[in-house]
Amino acid sequence: MNTFRHEWRLHGRLLRGWLIAILLTLALFLSFYPAFQDGLDDMVAMMEGFPPEVLRGFGLDIDSFATYSGYLAYIYVFVQLLLGILSIMSGMILVGREKLNRSSDFLFSKPVSRRGLWLAKVAVGLLGLLIVNSLITAVVYGVSGVFSIPTDGAIGSILVSSLLVQLIFFFLGTLIAVLKRRLQTVTSSATAIGFGFYFLLIVARLLEDDQFLRLSLYGLFDTAQVQRQGVDPTNLTIGLGLIILLAGISYRRYVTQDLEV
Numbered sequence: 001m002n003t004f005r006h007e008w009r010l011h012g013r014l015l016r017g018w019l020i021a022i023l024l025t026l027a028l029f030l031s032f033y034p035a036f037q038d039g040l041d042d043m044v045a046m047m048e049g050f051p052p053e054v055l056r057g058f059g060l061d062i063d064s065f066a067t068y069s070g071y072l073a074y075i076y077v078f079v080q081l082l083l084g085i086l087s088i089m090s091g092m093i094l095v096g097r098e099k100l101n102r103s104s105d106f107l108f109s110k111p112v113s114r115r116g117l118w119l120a121k122v123a124v125g126l127l128g129l130l131i132v133n134s135l136i137t138a139v140v141y142g143v144s145g146v147f148s149i150p151t152d153g154a155i156g157s158i159l160v161s162s163l164l165v166q167l168i169f170f171f172l173g174t175l176i177a178v179l180k181r182r183l184q185t186v187t188s189s190a191t192a193i194g195f196g197f198y199f200l201l202i203v204a205r206l207l208e209d210d211q212f213l214r215l216s217l218y219g220l221f222d223t224a225q226v227q228r229q230g231v232d233p234t235n236l237t238i239g240l241g242l243i244i245l246l247a248g249i250s251y252r253r254y255v256t257q258d259l260e261v
Contacts, residue, residue, distance in 0.1 A: 003121075030072070086166075087173065089173065154226070162223070165239075
């Protein structure tokens with residue numbers, strides 16, 4: 001049996017529903033941008049009346065909000081929340097599928113090594129993330145083309161940095177799957193983790209604390225900061241280090257842990 005093909009067939013069922021929801025949400029938000037531009041003066045006047053804490057908490061910057069990249073940076077926080085939950089779920093389901101199905105003993109009968117299984121499962125997850133982000137990129141630039149909206153380099157930085165956040169959450173999900181002795185469900189756990197880090201992001205913005213911002217994981221590549229200043233080299237190093245660390249621990253644990261039969 002081709003492990004990659006088998007895992008991809010099962011994983012595709014999860015991706016389809018989430019992909020439709022994410023793309024429709026993104027397209028809906030972006031379609032509002034032309035109308036938003038027409039009422040820009042009224043919107044700016046309204047935002048100027050907001051308390052500074054509210055603007056910081058939601059990553060709103062009056063100076064850049066009028067641009068397509070600034071608008072994208074604001075709405076993409078909500079899209080990234082969905083992507084974070086999907087990434088955690090993908091990691092947990094792929095690596096923990098046998099625990100979820102109570103079929104860990106089936107691994108003994110597969111004519112493939114544990115190392116090969118882990119690599120196949122992770123490859124499926126990475127391919128899924130690549131497809132999702134490719135379609136998101138197509139929607140972002142497609143909307144700008146349809147409405148003749150000028151773009152800038154910050155859009156690419158936002159999309160690429162978002163993929164790094166998803167990789168962190170994906171490998172966090174794989175690690176959770178191998179560390180938990182038994183998996184009952186992944187949806188509630190992934191949702192709680194995703195929202196937990198999202199609320200940390202809001203608190204970190206309010207406190208204007210860089211260390212706390214990094215702790216939120218989303219804040220490592222905060223879309224508002226990336227749009228204004230680009231990707232921070234320190235945060236990039238931390239993000240890549242986290243990906244390697246989480247992947248390494250997950251792999252090591254998966255290939256050495258005892259299986260319940």
